Amino acid sequence: xxxxxxxxxxxxxxxxxxxxxxxxxxxxxxxxxxxxxxxxxxxxxxxxxxxxxxxxxxxxxxxxxxxxxxxxxxxxxxxxxxxxxxxxxxxxxxxxxxxxxxxxxxxxxxxxxxxxxxxxxxxxxxxxxxxxxxxxxxxxxxxxxxxxxxxxxxxx
Ligand SMILES: CC(C)(COP(=O)(O)OP(=O)(O)OC[C@H]1O[C@@H](n2cnc3c(N)ncnc32)[C@H](O)[C@@H]1OP(=O)(O)O)[C@@H](O)C(=O)NCCC(=O)NCCS
Numbered sequence: 001x002x003x004x005x006x007x008x009x010x011x012x013x014x015x016x017x018x019x020x021x022x023x024x025x026x027x028x029x030x031x032x033x034x035x036x037x038x039x040x041x042x043x044x045x046x047x048x049x050x051x052x053x054x055x056x057x058x059x060x061x062x063x064x065x066x067x068x069x070x071x072x073x074x075x076x077x078x079x080x081x082x083x084x085x086x087x088x089x090x091x092x093x094x095x096x097x098x099x100x101x102x103x104x105x106x107x108x109x110x111x112x113x114x115x116x117x118x119x120x121x122x123x124x125x126x127x128x129x130x131x132x133x134x135x136x137x138x139x140x141x142x143x144x145x146x147x148x149x150x151x152x153x154x155x156x
Contacts, residue, residue, distance in 0.1 A: 014039070014043060022062055025061075026078065047066045047067050050064030061078050063096050064096070071107050093122070107152060109148070110149075112146050115143060133146055
């Protein structure tokens, strides 16, 4: 007997009405969560690409980047706790990197908490390389950030 195909994913650009649900996920996902106003600003920031990921009618994750000249600076990559470990973050990242290329980015860059093993493994698996470290980047914990980058356009 074959297993049923997982429901397809649907990506939708950020809307004001998504923010309350995002805030619930955000609070569980990050030690230094973004505030409501930070998400609101994403709606107005012309450099921002931010989207929510849905499976059926359920928001299962969200993520985004800021387009800074030809760099896509990844700001958020989040999957709901109940559905982690099923490849959803990888699909979200594919979507973000494709959108970044469509917007003219030639490189994607991000910071990740040194102790965030799942995220470090995710980005390494996607071909991101470690570039350096920002000392005590996370203010509450004083933890270092690892800076990672991936070329999006071959021949650079
Ligand atoms: C990091 C996060 C987005 C991963 O989401 P996910 O949907 O579970 O990840 P995926 O199932 O797509 O996994 C893709 C790859 O990531 C790595 N990975 C994911 N979870 C992992 C874990 N718990 N331990 C080790 N590696 C892990 C693996 O390399 C995996 O590939 P593989 O299954 O082929 O080995 C999720 O844990 C999350 O939302 N965390 C809280 C928010 C956060 O820290 N975001 C990153 C900010 S920098």
